[in-house]
Amino acid sequence: VALSTAGITGLTEIQLNAIDTLSSAQRQAVTTAQIASFSPESFGSMGAGISQLTSQQIGAIPTAGIAVLGSRALSNIQSSQVSGLRTDQLAALTTAQIPFLTTTVLNNLSSNQLRAIEAEDIAALTTAQVQGLSTRSLASLTTQQVRSVETVDLKTLSSAQLSALSSAQVVALSVDQLVPIDNTQGLGLNTQAIAALSFEQLMAFPLTTSAQYRAITTTQIAAWPREVMGTNIWLYAQPNLSSSQLGALSTSAIAALTLTPALCALMLHPAAQHKPNRFMKGFFDRFNSAFGAFTHGYVKSTGVLIRRALLVALTFAVLLVAIYGLLKTRPTALVPDEDQGYMFAVVQLPPAASLERTNAAVDLFTNIALKTNGVAGVASLSGFNLLTGLTTSYNATAFIRLKPWHERGPAESAPAILRQLMGAANGAIKDANVLIFNPPPIRGLGTAGGFEFILQDRAGGDA
Numbered sequence: 536v537a538l539s540t541a542g543i544t545g546l547t548e549i550q551l552n553a554i555d556t557l558s559s560a561q562r563q564a565v566t567t568a569q570i571a572s573f574s575p576e577s578f579g580s581m582g583a584g585i586s587q588l589t590s591q592q593i594g595a596i597p598t599a600g601i602a603v604l605g606s607r608a609l610s611n612i613q614s615s616q617v618s619g620l621r622t623d624q625l626a627a628l629t630t631a632q633i634p635f636l637t638t639t640v641l642n643n644l645s646s647n648q649l650r651a652i653e654a655e656d657i658a659a660l661t662t663a664q665v666q667g668l669s670t671r672s673l674a675s676l677t678t679q680q681v682r683s684v685e686t687v688d689l690k691t692l693s694s695a696q697l698s699a700l701s702s703a704q705v706v707a708l709s710v711d712q713l714v715p716i717d718n719t720q721g722l723g724l725n726t727q728a729i730a731a732l733s734f735e736q737l738m739a740f741p742l743t744t745s746a747q748y749r750a751i752t753t754t755q756i757a758a759w760p761r762e763v764m765g766t767n768i769w770l771y772a773q774p775n776l777s778s779s780q781l782g783a784l785s786t787s788a789i790a791a792l793t794l795t796p797a798l799c800a801l802m803l804h805p806a807a808q809h810k811p812n813r814f815m816k817g818f819f820d821r822f823n824s825a826f827g828a829f830t831h832g833y834v835k836s837t838g839v840l841i842r843r844a845l846l847v848a849l850t851f852a853v854l855l856v857a858i859y860g861l862l863k864t865r866p867t868a869l870v871p872d873e874d875q876g877y878m879f880a881v882v883q884l885p886p887a888a889s890l891e892r893t894n895a896a897v898d899l900f901t902n903i904a905l906k907t908n909g910v911a912g913v914a915s916l917s918g919f920n921l922l923t924g925l926t927t928s929y930n931a932t933a934f935i936r937l938k939p940w941h942e943r944g945p946a947e948s949a950p951a952i953l954r955q956l957m958g959a960a961n962g963a964i965k966d967a968n969v970l971i972f973n974p975p976p977i978r979g980l981g982t983a984g985g986f987e988f989i990l991q992d993r994a995g996g997d998a
Contacts, residue, residue, distance in 0.1 A: 567595035575599035578608075586611040590619030598627040609635040614643040622651035630659035631994050638667030646675035654679040659994075666691040670699035678707035689716070702728040873976045874949035876940065880904075880933040880956075880971045881922055882964070888929035893917050896967040897931045900960050904935055907956050909947035912936045922970075935971070949973055 570592055578600035585593075585608045593616045601624045609632055617640055625648055633656045641649075641664060649672060657680045665684060673696055681704045689712050697716075705728035840847050882896055894917050901913045913935055920930035935956075937949065945951075953971050960969040 567591055570595040571597060573597070573600065575603050579603040579605065581605070582607045583611045586613050586616075588616065590616045592619070594619035594621055594624070596624065598623050602627045602629060602632075604632065606632075606635040610637060612636070612640055614639050617643040617648070618645075620644070620648060622647060625651040626653060628652065628656055630656050633657075633659040634661050634664070636664070638664055642667070642669045642672050644672070649675045650677050650680070652680070654683040658683040658685060660684070662691055665689070668696065670696055674699045674701060674704075676704065678703050682707045682709060682712075684712070700728065704728075706732060872950065872973045874937075874940070875974055875976075876937050876949075878935040878937070878949060878953060878971055878973055879921055880935060880960075880969060881920055882931040882933065883920070883968045883970070884929040884966060886927075886929055888966075890917060890928045892966070893929055893931050896964050897933065899964055900933060900967075900969060903959050903963055904933070904956055907952060907959070909938055909943045909952045910935060910956075911938045 573596075575597065578596060581604065585604075593612070625644075633652070654677070657676070673692075681700065689708075880900065882893070882900055884893055884896060897915045897917055901915060904910050904913045913933055915931060915933040917931045918928060919926055919932050921932040923930075937943065937952065938947075950973075953973065957969060957971045960971070
């Protein structure tokens with residue numbers, strides 16, 4: 536503590552290893568030459584004391600030292616120090632370090648500093664960091680960096696933030712990034728960016744305003760696939776399209792009516808120019824004869840139906856009634872639930888609950904189930920969750936056996952008992968969550984089959 540600032544400048548790296556014990560004035564007395572000569576390992580233990588360094592001292596830290604800065608040091612970098620950061624220092628940051636930079640620091644970086652961050656490191660930004668980026672910072676990102684922003688993070692941008700993106704940045708966005716953007720966010724997309732989007736991007740992005748629709752160029756519309764004209768009904772339903780855009784929609788139709796027949800005339804020749812093939816001639820003669828007979832029968836039957844319009848209308852009405860009856864009486868699900876005479880129940884208590892509490896909750900559930908009409912018996916297994924397959928002290932599984940079908944009326948069907956029992960159990964057992972479900976009608980296909988997921992370690996850590 537008694538060291539003067541002049542004395543600090545003469546200390547070696549070993550003597551300065553206790554830098555966290557120095558005062559703010561003493562830390563700021565350390566020269567940039569001293570800092571530049573330090574080994575990278577010296578910066579790995581640096582903590583909150585980094586906030587007391589000057590911007591020049593920050594800029595003197597070697598890139599290898601920047602790469603080993605911990606989360607405590609990174610989160611304590613101040614906005615006043617940002618100007619001293621070199622582009623090679625920012626490029627040395629790893630994906631594990633990026634999430635610890637504050638939004639204030641990110642927004643105080645210059646355009647060149649922001650662009651120095653690797654695109655793969657931009658993907659490591661947290662949702663809060665992306666949401667806190669200023670419009671200037673967003674506009675400074677390169678197209679590769681914008682494309683690296685995670686889809687879930689891009690969805691948090693406001694319309695004002697989206698409006699800051701240039702046409703080149705918007706074009707760089709993938710279809711997967713554009714799909715989650717809602718109508719409110721879409722208000723911020725500028726018309727210049729819309730004019731540069733591809734067909735797939737336009738289909739994925741929610742156009743909202745009249746100006747956005749009119750920003751679609753006729754060149755874009757004329758280049759769309761012909762299939763779009765029949766499958767995308769919104770093209771015809773938009774009153775915001777201009778007359779030139781509607782004219783461009785007809786380009787594909789005109790091509791089909793003019794170019795296609797001309798190509799057919801060039802590629803298809805009259806039969807007289809070909810030598811008759813006995814086998815093919817016999818095949819086509821039989822085909823034409825059968826097709827002609829079918830056509831004659833179809834025309835004749837259609838004429839009969841037209842003359843008996845009242846009978847056709849009554850038949851159609853009968854079919855409608857039959858369809859309505861089938862919809863009301865037949866199962867509508869792909870794999871409907873069936874009353875198989877038994878059900879499963881899972882009782883879940885708060886995590887770390889003791890086995891005694893679980894047994895008490897299961898006993899209470901058993902008493903409620905046995906008092907329910909239609910239930911013949913209950914068998915329980917504490918400590919096991921049938922849905923997840925986990926063995927824990929706060930889970931239990933119960934097997935509910937129902938009475939034979941002939942002893943139960945419509946009010947005591949499996950779905951009715953399930954609803955009644957679930958309501959009664961969850962109302963009576965305050966500290967537990969009771970889930971009751973029917974077994975799937977086909978093994979492996981049901982609403983209670985659970986789910987599975989895969990976690991991907993994107994930070995490169997050890998598994």
